[in-house]
Amino acid sequence: MVIKAIGKYKWLVAAALATMLLQVGTTLWQPSYMKNILSVMADMSLSTNGKIDRISGYGVGLLIVAVVGLIGSVLNTLAAAKIAQAVSADLREQTFRKIQTFSYEDIEKFKAENLVVRMTNDVNQVQMLLMMVFQVLIRVPLLFVGAFILSIMTMPRLWWIIIVMVVLIVLVTAVSMGRMGPHFAAFQSLMDKINGIAKDNLRGARVVKSFVQEANQAAQFDAASDTLNGHNLAVGYTFSTMIPAFTIISQLAIFGAILLVANFVTESASVAQDQLGGIMSFIQYMMQIMFAIIMGGMMSMFASRGFVSIGRIQEVLNTETAMTYDTDAVEDLGGDVEFDHVSFAYPNDEHPTLQDISFKLAPGEMVGVVGATGAGKSTLAQLIPRLFDPTEGRVLVGGRDLRHVSQATLRQTVAMVLQKAILFSGTISGNLKQGKPDATAADMDRAANIAQAAEFIDRLPERYEAPVEERGNNFSGGQKQRMSITRGVIGAPKVLILDDSTSALDARSEKLVQDAFNRELKGTTTIIIAQKISSVVHADKILVLEAGRLVAMGTHRELVESSPVYQEIYNTQKAKEA
Known part of the structure; x- marks a missing residue:
């Protein structure tokens, strides 16, 4: 060396x-x-x-x-x-x-x-x-x-x-x-x-x-x-x-x-x-x-x-990376997502976090994922952009096994917004362009309006050139989360994953973001990881996880009638609200 x-x-x-x-x-x-x-x-x-x-x-x-x-x-x-x-x-x-x-x-x-x-x-x-x-x-x-x-x-x-x-x-x-x-x-x-x-x-x-x-x-x-x-x-x-x-x-x-x-x-x-x-x-x-x-x-x-x-x-x-990509060829993937008997265990963990999970999502569907703390919701979300590979089974996007998709194509197709909003020092535009390097002012305006970030960005004298301090410390938690959502949607991904990414928003802002998703992202497969059922109650499909297993799947109305796990979560949250 x-x-x-x-x-x-x-x-x-x-x-x-x-x-x-x-x-x-x-x-x-x-x-x-x-x-x-x-x-x-x-x-x-x-x-x-x-x-x-x-x-x-x-x-x-x-x-x-x-x-x-x-x-x-x-x-x-x-x-x-x-x-x-x-x-x-x-x-x-x-x-x-x-x-x-x-x-x-x-x-x-x-x-x-x-x-x-x-x-x-x-x-x-x-x-x-x-x-x-x-x-x-x-x-x-x-x-x-x-x-x-x-x-x-x-x-x-x-x-x-x-x-x-x-x-x-x-x-x-x-x-x-x-x-x-x-x-x-x-x-x-x-x-x-x-x-x-x-x-x-x-x-x-x-x-x-x-x-x-x-x-x-x-x-x-x-x-x-x-x-x-x-x-x-x-x-x-x-x-x-x-x-x-x-x-x-x-x-x-x-x-x-x-x-x-x-x-x-x-x-x-x-x-x-x-x-x-x-x-x-x-x-x-x-x-x-x-x-x-x-x-x-x-x-x-x-x-x-x-x-x-x-x-x-x-x-x-000399470290051989645990994850490699087969090709750099650019491919056009659809927005459908499939888990084919997927199991996953973290390194050095004796017990699997996910066990034998199978489901299919059609392009453009809005899907919620709910479950108790530790049920494996975030882990499931991290397998879709291939932050980890499954221990068993396959994860497919657009009908292609992610192990055989180029990194560039996957990043163009799948975007993920994390619960913890991480911003880098620089400017707002610099952070947003991480989601789309060639983003124009019009692209940033559209994405900011969807994420309800335009509400505070437009009040800044420099707007998108406003400075961002280390880890975004000059913005509130809700503002950082909305900028993180803006970064996720700016590239118009075919699959958008929101890992409890509205947890820092007030009820009004969360409702406005959800309405914007329904209005502006109709062709995008949206997967919402949520603690609150109210965040996914209008989803086309809801996946219910318990101890790493998929125990139920359906609409809100269907699950309230048929799933004991979903009923328990729903009734508990209703009691807290009451």
Whole structure:
């Protein structure tokens, strides 16, 4: 996934690698100049002027190498930043597009807050990983190998000091990584949990305030936050012991090297000159080796979070959606609806929500669906626009099994208005055009009049360009519901499903909406999921559900006479009204 995404930017990758090699080369080259300078200073055969001339030449060369290395470092940072930003933007877009293809079942499996974290925090972790890869992780092994070889070439007699230092630093790094690994693995799941608590609290702010649950919400958030803080502190404590340990090891190695060189210089003048010139380079190479190991260890630990995030993003991108469509061909479907021995159970639910339901609806019929709470009314409605597929049986629209209908055709044929009116931030017209992208002002006027939304839209100075805040918070519940109905009818669907979508309307507005449906949607098959029988009393046909089964079907008059379940619901509601 990430390799493929990086492949789009091969020229930037080449630039990053080239500048990294330049940076490593200049870093490894600098100690040789220091060796030459010290060797000149220790050379007793040269005059003072000769020493100054040579040292000046080496100094200029050292300055040029340092400047070239600095330029390489700047260019490498720019190239790495561009790669990281571009790839992370691509991954974020791919993940969002993939989520758009998910069915209800897929989203329920991942959970909304989890998907948000994967698109934001996990992508940011991948971005940081890419920065480290092109700035540090590739440079570290090159620097380590180069410094190791050059240090031994500089002072072959002290090779064993390098080996001992490397072994000790690697052991400290391995132990530290082993302690910190589990803490890094827990970070992302805790981020999911914290994000979920914050989302629930903000979405349900009115409930929290109404029931004085601020302290309880704060306690839940604090508990999750404290757990995350504990993991961060554990990592911090480990780091606090790592750095001093590395420092002690390196200083002991330097002390040992200087002590041994002090013994070597007593052997002869030529040996003394060579050893005094090489000790500074040797120490610098030791520091580079230590730096490479420390940076490699630290970056590897941080990179582990990036690799976890790559796996989480990969899981989303590789998910085979639970619902696929056979073809993209545009078909013309009729408005008849049929359930053929349909049963349905939600994932991980042992008991089916719907059991062996069969019925046929003719085009243009107005059909009511009633039943007690939990009878399966909304589930039945969600099968018609194929938000879920039935566990058994078939759902047909226009005589075609929905499994063999293209998505575009189904969305053009079937529209659904939910009980909970969900509006997106933007404008009224932007929300209405979700039902018909090419809707004109005339289309919006017609639909708004049917849904009785024109009553308040016409009072707004901007009318359809009036702003809609997040989740439509600048409109009342009834207004949001009427706009939701407007969005459902604007595309003139052949099948319209109203899932208790007039529950927030007053009796007058609900009556006006029903009259408009009878008048304007005569050719539309209208399925009304209702809690109140008064909402469906004039329907051509009423379906009665009980415990997921279709127990009766007929007109209001027929059901009042023949269905005990319908009679009980009807009499209960009459008693409440009385």
